[in-house]
Amino acid sequence: MTRLALLLCLLLGASSIAAPRRAPRTKVAVLPFQAVSGDVPARAGPRLAARLASEIHGMAGLALAEPPVPSPTDVKTDALAAAQAAVQEATTARAARDFTRAETALGRALDAYAANATHLQDGAELADTYALRAAVRYAIGRDDEAASALTHALAIAPGRPLPLAATSPLFAHTVERVRAAHATQPRGVLRFESFPQGLEVTLDGSSAGTTPVRVTQVPPGAHLWRATLPSGESVGGVVEALPEREVTFTIQPTGTGATAALALALSGNRLDTSALQAASTLGREASADLVVFGTLSRSDTGLALDAFVFAPGDAAPRRLPRLAMDLELLDAGEPLRALAAQLASRGVEAGLTETPPLSPTPGASRVTRAAQSVYAVPLSNPVKPTAPTRKPVDPIRRPLVRP
Numbered sequence: 001m002t003r004l005a006l007l008l009c010l011l012l013g014a015s016s017i018a019a020p021r022r023a024p025r026t027k028v029a030v031l032p033f034q035a036v037s038g039d040v041p042a043r044a045g046p047r048l049a050a051r052l053a054s055e056i057h058g059m060a061g062l063a064l065a066e067p068p069v070p071s072p073t074d075v076k077t078d079a080l081a082a083a084q085a086a087v088q089e090a091t092t093a094r095a096a097r098d099f100t101r102a103e104t105a106l107g108r109a110l111d112a113y114a115a116n117a118t119h120l121q122d123g124a125e126l127a128d129t130y131a132l133r134a135a136v137r138y139a140i141g142r143d144d145e146a147a148s149a150l151t152h153a154l155a156i157a158p159g160r161p162l163p164l165a166a167t168s169p170l171f172a173h174t175v176e177r178v179r180a181a182h183a184t185q186p187r188g189v190l191r192f193e194s195f196p197q198g199l200e201v202t203l204d205g206s207s208a209g210t211t212p213v214r215v216t217q218v219p220p221g222a223h224l225w226r227a228t229l230p231s232g233e234s235v236g237g238v239v240e241a242l243p244e245r246e247v248t249f250t251i252q253p254t255g256t257g258a259t260a261a262l263a264l265a266l267s268g269n270r271l272d273t274s275a276l277q278a279a280s281t282l283g284r285e286a287s288a289d290l291v292v293f294g295t296l297s298r299s300d301t302g303l304a305l306d307a308f309v310f311a312p313g314d315a316a317p318r319r320l321p322r323l324a325m326d327l328e329l330l331d332a333g334e335p336l337r338a339l340a341a342q343l344a345s346r347g348v349e350a351g352l353t354e355t356p357p358l359s360p361t362p363g364a365s366r367v368t369r370a371a372q373s374v375y376a377v378p379l380s381n382p383v384k385p386t387a388p389t390r391k392p393v394d395p396i397r398r399p400l401v402r403p
Contacts (some may be wrong), residue, residue: 025061025062025063026061026062026063026289026290026343026344026347027062027063027064027065027286027287027288027289027290028056028062028063028064028065028288028289028290028291028292028343029064029065029066029067029282029283029286029288029290029291029292030049030050030052030053030056030064030291030292030293031049031262031279031282031291031292031293032045032046032049032231032263033045033046033048033049033266033293033294033295033296033305033307034196034230034231034253034263034266034267034294034295034296035196035230035231035267035295035296035297036196036266036267036268036269036295036296036297036360036361036364037196037197037198037230037297037298037364038194038196038197038198038199038200038210038211038230039198039298040196040230040296040297040298040303041230041303041327041328042228042230042231042232043230043231043232044230044296044303044327044329045230045231045296046231046232047329048296048305048325048329048332048336051329051332051333051336052292052336052339052340053066055333055336055337055339055340056340056343059337059340059341059343059344060344061344061345062340062343062344065283065286065287065288065289066286067282067285067286068285068286079112079115079116079119080112080116080119080120082108082112083108083109083110083112083113083116083129084109084125086105086106086108086109086112087105087106087109087128087129087132089101089102089105090102090103090105090106090109090132090133090136091132093105094132094135094136094139097139099136099139099140102132102136103133103136103137103140106129106132106133106136109129110126110129110130110133113125113126113129113238114237114238115237117224117225117226117236117237117238118226118234118235118236118237119236120224120236122157122205122224123156123157123160123204123205123224124157124160126156126157126222126224126238127152127153127154127156127157127160127162128153128162128163128164130149130150130152130153130156130222131149131150131153131162131164131165131175132164133146133149134146134147134149134150134153135164135171137149138171138174147178150174150175150178151178151182151220151221152221152222152240154175154178154179154182154221155182155219155220155221155222155223155241156204156221156222156223156224156238157204158204158219158377159377162175182219182220182221185219185220185243186220186243186244187216187217187218187219187220187241187243187244187375188218188219188220188241188242188243188244188245188246188247189214189215189216189218189241189245189246189247190203190208190214190215190218190223190239190241190246190247190249191212191213191214191215191246191247191248191249191370192208192209192211192212192213192215192225192248192249192250192251193211193212193248193249193250193251193370194211194212194227194250194251194252195250195251195252195253195264195267195268196230196267196268196269197211197212197366197367198210198211199211199227199228199229199251200227200228201213201225201226201227201251202225202226202227203215203218203223203224203225203375203376203377204223204224204377205224205377206376206377207376208225208373208375208376209371209372209373210371211227211251212367212368212369212370212371213370213371213372213373214246214370214371214372214373215373215374215375216372216373216374216375217374217375218241218375219241219375220240220241220242220243221240221241222238222239222240223238223239223240223241224236224237224238225237225238225239225249227251229251229253230267230296231253233253233254235251235254237249252264252267253267257281258277258278258279258281258282258285259278259282261274261275261278262275262278262279262282262293265278266293266294266295266360267295268366269295269359269360269361269364269365269366270357270359270360271308271317271356271357271358271359271360272356272357273356273357275356276310276314276315276316276317276356279291279293279310279312279317280310280312280313280314281312283310283311283312284312288312289311289347290309290310290311290343290347290348291309291310291311291312292307292308292309292310292320292343293307293308293310294306294307294308294320294360295360295361297361297364299324301324301326302324302325302326302327303324303325303326303327303329304322304323304324304361305322305323305324305325306319306322306360306361306362307319307320307323307339308320308351308354308360309343309348309350309351310348311348314348316353316354316355316356317351317353317354317356318348318349318350318351318352318353318354319351319352319353319354320339320342320350320351321339323335323336323339
């Protein structure tokens, strides 16, 4: 029995010597590549990052590190449902003559609509909410603020009759009076900037041009804008035009925290200390040894990827060799595989050290001179809403006859 135990120990010892421990794999996090101009095909940056992540996952010596993903929520449904519920609350409160409660509820509704304007089909729902706020404010004697709210309702849905006007002859008359005054007000200018540049913007449903762009002859009041980022994400909001004033609005990647900070810097073709701090934060959250990020731009033959490898906590990034590929990313597999192999064999030494601040895509500069366009939605004479009328009196009066 003792001999058998001794033999087993010898066999186990021999097997442990014969099978050396595997070297720990380097954990690499790949962050979505950011386009530096709007002419990069939609979602090319996230698609390219996903393909590189796939190559890293299958490369010997490397392991893919992924930041924690928040649980998905139906933002559209939640946001619009909250706004619509607040409008319904305001309608009920107005009917009960509880104007303070109605005003508070409408404030919540307008904030929710403005923050989630990209989910609105058009400006009609928002215009009706502004009209209801105007009716509430007229009822409590805040006439100037009521006229302002009514102006927003007319501006955000040009030429559209307001259904609320059909409920009261007095309010219908007020709407037409404010509409006439609004038509004679001096126009304003809206200037749209963006990160990245070159985004197509729509204003009240019509094309306003490509950023940077100055839109002239804009009627005063609230207006609904929309754009699509190169990541494929739709963004939108409400911007107010002022008479004889130029208002600048900047469109940029959404979100908060380190992800948004890094995306904003890269889409502006900028890599500085704060952007590197954001990359470090994302790397640590993913428990990564290395982080790969960068920018995507159009070239003469297709797309160019300017990527960096970075160890969280380092003071400077290391620039990787520029990769060229076609617009559809059909030939991206081989260069990405070669890049993953370089990371596996050399780690952070695969890139050349550069000192921030720097431009990730050399030669790509921001355009300072904005294009010009004219507001495309005319202020036509809309069909006046039908106000409730009483049944006409019979002009022939019949004599009263007692039964």
